[in-house]
Amino acid sequence: MIQSGQALSTAGYRVQPLVVPQVSCRRAALNTKRAISFVSPVHGEEHVGVPTREVVCQVCGRHSRIPIAALSAHCVHCRSHFETADYVLRSGTRHRALRTLGRVTIPEDAELSHLDIMCSDLVISGKISGRFRATQKLELCGRANVSGELSAVFLSVPFGARVTVDPSVMVQDAELHGEMRGRLIAKGQVRVYAGGKLLGDCRARKLLLDPGAMHEGMRLL
Ligand SMILES: [Zn+2]
Incomplete structure (x- = not known):
């Protein structure tokens, strides 16, 4: 799990936890009020094995990958914010x-x-x-x-x-x-x-x- 305030570089993504006041996610109640923003891989960055899955942005329709454990995410293409709960x-x-x-x-x-x-x-x-x-x-x-x-x-x-x-x-x-x-x-x-x-x-x-x-x-x- 990602600790609050800690920045990790994983699987081609720079994961930057940030505290947001309201996350429209049912798991927000479990003191997990964090959004995770994913930026494009940095050139030459070493990829380490964090399990990810492919998602399609509901605004721009483009594909990107997010860690399976993410509670919410920003599209790397258009920056739209989504929750990822099942x-x-x-x-x-x-x-x-x-x-x-x-x-x-x-x-x-x-x-x-x-x-x-x-x-x-x-x-x-x-x-x-x-x-x-x-x-x-x-x-x-x-x-x-x-x-x-x-x-x-x-x-x-x-x-x-x-x-x-x-x-x-x-x-x-x-x-x-x-x-x-x-x-x-x-x-x-x-x-x-x-x-x-x-x-x-x-x-x-x-x-x-x-x-x-x-x-x-x-x-x-
Ligand atoms: Zn998008």
């Missing part, structure tokens, strides 16, 4: 609008409406409505049912899932091992694997149907 949203949660570079999970038994979520990774198994944007991966699992605006860079529907999107989901690329009902709009490639089903219209630069895969719906141009 959330699990259950029925009755007080979190309706969320902006985080972390992962948001909506479990199977959750039923939530009027959500407004922007995050890196989004895993949905429950029944929800609202506006959802994953700047990296969206996973629709179990009997997920999503109505409203839904978009992501990459969509995955795992084997055994039977999910519904109403009216549509917009992505760059998608992989379907299970069944998805609803319209799928992809800028890149959609691949439906053996046993997978796409029940709805599809617009994609490339639609690949493996032997044993099914598509019922229009191929939109």
Whole structure:
């Protein structure tokens, strides 16, 4: 852990803890009121092994890496500030609008409406409505049912899932091992694997149907 007031150079980043009066993070209550700012690697600096992960800035859309333990971060490109906490949203949660570079999970038994979520990774198994944007991966699992605006860079529907999107989901690329009902709009490639089903219209630069895969719906141009 980084001690307050101590500056470290790690994994290509100069980590400079600073005390901020209010960090909009649920862990702030645990006396961890620190933001960590990441600047570009200094030329010739030795890289030491601090575990990091890739994040995509929700303002400028560019990629950078932050230490896994960071509570919040500044984008190295546009200096926007983000929290990085992961959330699990259950029925009755007080979190309706969320902006985080972390992962948001909506479990199977959750039923939530009027959500407004922007995050890196989004895993949905429950029944929800609202506006959802994953700047990296969206996973629709179990009997997920999503109505409203839904978009992501990459969509995955795992084997055994039977999910519904109403009216549509917009992505760059998608992989379907299970069944998805609803319209799928992809800028890149959609691949439906053996046993997978796409029940709805599809617009994609490339639609690949493996032997044993099914598509019922229009191929939109
Ligand atoms: Zn940015």
